Amino acid sequence: MRTAHMFGPFGTAAGYDRLTHKRLRGLRGRIVADVAAAELGAGDRVLDAGTGPGRLPLAIAESRPELAVEGVDLSADMIDHARHTDSAGRVTFTVADVADMPFPDATFALVVSSLSQHHWTDVEGALRDLRRVLRPGGRLWIYDVRFALKRAERAARETFGPTAVERAPVRIGRFPVRLMARLTAQA
Numbered sequence: 001m002r003t004a005h006m007f008g009p010f011g012t013a014a015g016y017d018r019l020t021h022k023r024l025r026g027l028r029g030r031i032v033a034d035v036a037a038a039e040l041g042a043g044d045r046v047l048d049a050g051t052g053p054g055r056l057p058l059a060i061a062e063s064r065p066e067l068a069v070e071g072v073d074l075s076a077d078m079i080d081h082a083r084h085t086d087s088a089g090r091v092t093f094t095v096a097d098v099a100d101m102p103f104p105d106a107t108f109a110l111v112v113s114s115l116s117q118h119h120w121t122d123v124e125g126a127l128r129d130l131r132r133v134l135r136p137g138g139r140l141w142i143y144d145v146r147f148a149l150k151r152a153e154r155a156a157r158e159t160f161g162p163t164a165v166e167r168a169p170v171r172i173g174r175f176p177v178r179l180m181a182r183l184t185a186q187a
Helices: 013-020 025-037 055-063 076-085 123-133 146-160
Strands: 045-049 068-073 091-095 108-114 134-145 165-170 180-186
Touching: 013 076, 025 055, 025 108, 025 134, 045 055, 045 123, 055 068, 055 076, 055 091, 055 108, 068 076, 076 091, 108 123, 123 134, 123 146, 134 146, 146 165, 146 180
Parallel strands: 045 068, 045 108, 068 091, 108 134
Antiparallel strands: 134 180, 165 180
């Protein structure tokens, strides 16, 4: 099955996963380390918004098995691939738009998103819905290329309030230019 918004070697979830799995290892490791350092308790729920082939929530579940980890993506192909990759059934994967998720209010202690935000067509709606599913005191971490976070940062300040949002560069490996950043917001 081809993914509608993807093309060429990225045209299928398996192709995308094959091309990005090793290349994104550093970013995935950084996010897993950030989650490990977060003060989350047993049973806390973590959501990966825009999970793609599901590698990040699988890595989180492996490093923190006491957490309930879930992933959402708009692409049914990506979710199908993620489910097949998770042979142990450690992560729940759902087809959903980040701007209209099927979760109750105040469900998650932490929402992470990596290299997905620049694909969102409704950034403002996505941030509103991500805030809705965060429990009080919950955190949202969006990792993306720095220039792509400008629209999300503006929307996050409107949604979460100006003092609840912070943007910081993310260094991954030996790469000399900091292309990545993390946008942090707290409910």
